[in-house]
Amino acid sequence: MATIALPGTETTAVQPVSKGPDRRGGRGGRSGKAGPVTYTLLTLTALVSIFPLYWTVVAGSHTNAEIAATPPPFLPNASLFDNFRAALDQAPIGKAILNSVLVSGSITVGTVLFCTLAGFAFAKLQFRGKGLLLSLVIGTMMVPTQLSVIPLFMMIADLQWVNQLQAVILPTLVSAFGVFFMRQFLISALPNELLEAGRVDGASTFRIFWSIVVPVARPAMAVLAMLTFLTAWNEFFWPLIALTNANPTVQVALAGLGSGYVPQRSVIMAGTLLGTLPVLIVFTILGKQIVGGIMQGAVKG
Amino acid sequence: MTIASQSSREAQTASPPAAAPAAPDRTPARRRTTLTRNRWGYAYVAPFFLVFGAFSLYPFVYTAWVSLHRTSLSNIDGGTWVGLENYRNLLTSEFFWNAARNTLTIGILATVPQLCLALGLAHLLNYKLRHRTFFRTVMLMPYATSIAAATLVFSQLFGRDYGLINTALEAVGLNRIDWEGGTWSSQVAIAVIVTWRWTGYNALIYLAAMQSIPGELYEAAEIDGASRWKQFLNVTIPSLRPTILFTVVVSTIGAVQLFGEPLLFAGNGTTSGGSSGQYQTLGLLMYQQGWSNFHIGQAATTAWAMFMIILVIVGLNAVIGRLRSRADR
Numbered sequence: 001m002a003t004i005a006l007p008g009t010e011t012t013a014v015q016p017v018s019k020g021p022d023r024r025g026g027r028g029g030r031s032g033k034a035g036p037v038t039y040t041l042l043t044l045t046a047l048v049s050i051f052p053l054y055w056t057v058v059a060g061s062h063t064n065a066e067i068a069a070t071p072p073p074f075l076p077n078a079s080l081f082d083n084f085r086a087a088l089d090q091a092p093i094g095k096a097i098l099n100s101v102l103v104s105g106s107i108t109v110g111t112v113l114f115c116t117l118a119g120f121a122f123a124k125l126q127f128r129g130k131g132l133l134l135s136l137v138i139g140t141m142m143v144p145t146q147l148s149v150i151p152l153f154m155m156i157a158d159l160q161w162v163n164q165l166q167a168v169i170l171p172t173l174v175s176a177f178g179v180f181f182m183r184q185f186l187i188s189a190l191p192n193e194l195l196e197a198g199r200v201d202g203a204s205t206f207r208i209f210w211s212i213v214v215p216v217a218r219p220a221m222a223v224l225a226m227l228t229f230l231t232a233w234n235e236f237f238w239p240l241i242a243l244t245n246a247n248p249t250v251q252v253a254l255a256g257l258g259s260g261y262v263p264q265r266s267v268i269m270a271g272t273l274l275g276t277l278p279v280l281i282v283f284t285i286l287g288k289q290i291v292g293g294i295m296q297g298a299v300k301g
Numbered sequence: 302m303t304i305a306s307q308s309s310r311e312a313q314t315a316s317p318p319a320a321a322p323a324a325p326d327r328t329p330a331r332r333r334t335t336l337t338r339n340r341w342g343y344a345y346v347a348p349f350f351l352v353f354g355a356f357s358l359y360p361f362v363y364t365a366w367v368s369l370h371r372t373s374l375s376n377i378d379g380g381t382w383v384g385l386e387n388y389r390n391l392l393t394s395e396f397f398w399n400a401a402r403n404t405l406t407i408g409i410l411a412t413v414p415q416l417c418l419a420l421g422l423a424h425l426l427n428y429k430l431r432h433r434t435f436f437r438t439v440m441l442m443p444y445a446t447s448i449a450a451a452t453l454v455f456s457q458l459f460g461r462d463y464g465l466i467n468t469a470l471e472a473v474g475l476n477r478i479d480w481e482g483g484t485w486s487s488q489v490a491i492a493v494i495v496t497w498r499w500t501g502y503n504a505l506i507y508l509a510a511m512q513s514i515p516g517e518l519y520e521a522a523e524i525d526g527a528s529r530w531k532q533f534l535n536v537t538i539p540s541l542r543p544t545i546l547f548t549v550v551v552s553t554i555g556a557v558q559l560f561g562e563p564l565l566f567a568g569n570g571t572t573s574g575g576s577s578g579q580y581q582t583l584g585l586l587m588y589q590q591g592w593s594n595f596h597i598g599q600a601a602t603t604a605w606a607m608f609m610i611i612l613v614i615v616g617l618n619a620v621i622g623r624l625r626s627r628a629d630r
Contacts, residue, residue, distance in 0.1 A: 032428055032429065033428065033429045034425070034428035034429060034430050034431075035428075038425050038428050038430075039430075041425055042422075042425055042426070042430075042436050045422060045440060045501075046435075046436060046439040046440065048497070049439050049440050049442050049443050049497075049501060050439060050442060052443075052446075052451065052454045052455060052458065052497065053442065053446065053454075055454060055457070055458065055465065056450075056454050059454075059457055064462075064463050067463050067465075068462065068463040068468065070468060070471070070472060071472075072465055072468055110352075113348075114348045114349045114352065115349065117345045117346070117348060117349070118345055118346040118348070118349040118350075120345060121341075121342040121345035121346045122346070125341065125342035125345065126342065127340060127341075127342030127343055130342065133346060133350070140353075140357065140358070142550070142554065142615065143357075143361060143608075144554055144557070144558050144607070144608070144611065145357060145361075146558045146560070146584065146604075147361065147364060147558075147604040147605070147607060147608050148356075148357060148360035148361040148364060148604075149360075149604075150360070150364055150367055150591060150597055150600055150601045150604060151359070151360035151361075151363035151364055151367060151601075152356065152360040153377075153591075153597075154367075154377045154378075154597070155356075155360065157377055158377075158378070170352065170356060171352075171356035171357070172356075173352045173356075174348070174349045174352045174353050176353070179349060205341045205344075209345075230445060233447070234445075234446075234447035234448065236447065236448050236449055236560070236561045237560055237561065237584075241588075241592065250447070250449075251447055251448075251449045254447070254449035254450055254453060255449055255561075255564070255565060255570070256570075257453065258449065258452070258453045258456070258565040258568055258570065259565075259568075259569060259570025260568065260569045260570055265457060265463065268453060268457075269453070269454070269457065272449075272450045272453045272454060275447075275449075275450060276446060276447065276450045279445055279446075279447070280442070280445065280446075283438075283441075283442065283445045287434075287438035287441065288434050288438060290438075290441065290445075291434070291437045291438055291441055291505060294441070294502065294505050294506070295505050295506070295508065295509035296509070
């Protein structure tokens with residue numbers, strides 16, 4: 001349900017950086033050497049970016065009284081693990097993490113598959129109404145999906161899907177951004193000659209898709225997969241409506257934590273940390289690729 | 302896949318041109334038509350448009366229909382037609398105008414500093430840097446943090462009695478602030494959360510655009526004796542204009558929909574946006590109408606009003622962008 005948007009072809013806000021975002025030389029705008037002021041400012045920004053996450057660890061290890069002391073504690077301690085246990089007992093964090101893995105995983109597989117299929121058709125196949133359909137895709141990238149939740153809720157209530165995971169998986173199974181992203185990539189990355197060669201060899205259309213298109217599309221599919229997983233994991237509004245604490249995703253469970261069901265702050269912070277940890281671990285491993293992906297396109301969740 | 306077939310029924314009523322017959326079960330006759338000119342295109346786009354039509358396009362359009370009914374959450378299929386009554390109620394409701402005002406002020410507080418900071422940050426990141434990847438990745442960490450997690454942490458930091466920010470204020474001799482209780486203080490605090498989450502992301506977007514500015518432009522400016530600041534103003538900013546416009550539009554759409562931060566900021570799960578609604582936003586109001594007051598029709602009206610506001614803002618941006626580019630010529 002996230003609004004994922006990419007600059008439309010008309011606006012061309014971000015040029016796909018096909019040569020790699022780090023290419024310098026004559027290009028790359030002004031590329032003087034960074035001085036100490038630049039490093040200082042960037043280090044400060046980095047600290048501000050990390051501090052709230054670090055503070056989650058500190059606040060998860062200390063009681064209210066300890067946190068309010070002057071000077072406040074700046075190091076975590078072993079009571080963090082007690083608070084982890086308390087959070088797992090008092091809130092359905094464990095179930096939520098499993099659910100979120102399932103939901104985000106399904107959404108990622110579906111989005112990458114469907115968007116690659118559609119992106120390929122829009123990039124390389126001719127069919128009537130293609131221009132119209134493509135402008136429908138581009139036009140809807142900007143429409144906030146949050147505004148569709150009411151009929152969507154009526155729909156899943158009719159289907160008796162409230163509190164069931166398919167209620168949050170299915171509506172998010174495709175993304176207009178993904179289609180556009182794959183199309184832009186395949187237009188330049190997939191040579192027509194390759195497709196023609198496959199056709200001459202007598203391969204069926206779907207054979208061509210699996211053995212020619214998918215291998216070429218793989219890097220873009222990987223980027224789309226990472227961005228989709230991140231967006232799906234952090235999806236808030238729709239899961240909050242469609243699910244309850246009886247069968248939550250991580251974000252629904254966190255909303256429950258913040259709604260006063262759990263009285264201790266340290267436990268709330270420990271729970272928040274547990275729910276954020278999986279995505280932070282993934283981000284630490286794949287951060288460079290995610291940065292590259294965002295610089296190639298533009299995703300807003 | 303049984304689920305998908307259930308939904309496809311609705312898709313066909315909802316988006317006739319979109320959900321074109323895919324006919325996946327028909328075996329491809331050995332036709333001699335070229336690959337790039339055939340009907341298989343429909344089969345490839347069909348899964349996307351089926352899901353998209355059923356779960357995005359149809360609900361979006363149907364929102365308008367619901368907004369013309371009095372519909373209760375406990376009896377969602379039993380709405381009664383009331384015409385424009387929900388709209389009249391909305392426009393005469395002080396809650397709506399309060400939420401609209403808050404959405405506007407929080408939106409400005411969150412968007413303007415965010416994009417200015419992002420621009421400056423992108424400028425810094427564009428220098429030749431050691432540890433370049435490290436800086437970029439770290440600045441994207443807030444983006445990877447969910448709204449719920451970020452808001453829970455920040456509401457601790459902004460806490461009146463135990464919050465680190467008030468501890469720091471007191472340490473330098475200032476008074477503690479009841480961040481959540483005040484109008485301006487709560488709105489600033491919420492804007493800080495939004496700014497924290499999105500600045501790094503927007504900086505990367507600007508950085509990507511900066512790197513595609515041809516170096517010759519800067520060389521020419523240098524020959525003309527332009528200082529670095531002049532170069533930034535006269536080369537960088539004009540080249541980034543389409544990107545800036547894009548980020549303004551996207552951030553504005555995000556700001557109009559602001560929901561999770563005001564919902565979780567107080568830490569008690571109420572949908573009123575503070576004791577006097579001091580940080581109630583339109584997104585939160587819609588949720589309150591629908592899921593606290595069970596008045597789905599009224600919530601749909603608010604949703605539609607939000608869409609109208611977004612349309613106006615996007616339209617204004619387009620007009621301004623066109624006027625600016627005409628003025629340049």
